[in-house]
Amino acid sequence: MKEYKVINWKQGLTGNNKRLEDTLNQYAQSGWRVCHLAEHTARIVFERDKNR
Structure with a gap:
């Protein structure tokens, strides 16, 4: 079974690529x-196995 998480990405002018990369890496470390x-819409949908 899968579980999902949806976040809204707030785009800024400075350091946006670095902040996005840090956010993606942070979720990846948690298995997403x-x-x-x-x-x-700047919306990101993550998934991971619920029974991990």
């Missing part, structure tokens, strides 16, 4: 992987 990135 990106399964969808909504470009126009």
Whole structure:
């Protein structure tokens, strides 16, 4: 079974790529992987196995 997490990415002007990279790496360390990135709404959907 899978579980999902949705976050809204707040884009800023300075350091945006670095902040996004740090956020993605932080979720990856917790077992999450990106399964969808909504470009126009800046929404990121993560998934992971629920029984991990």
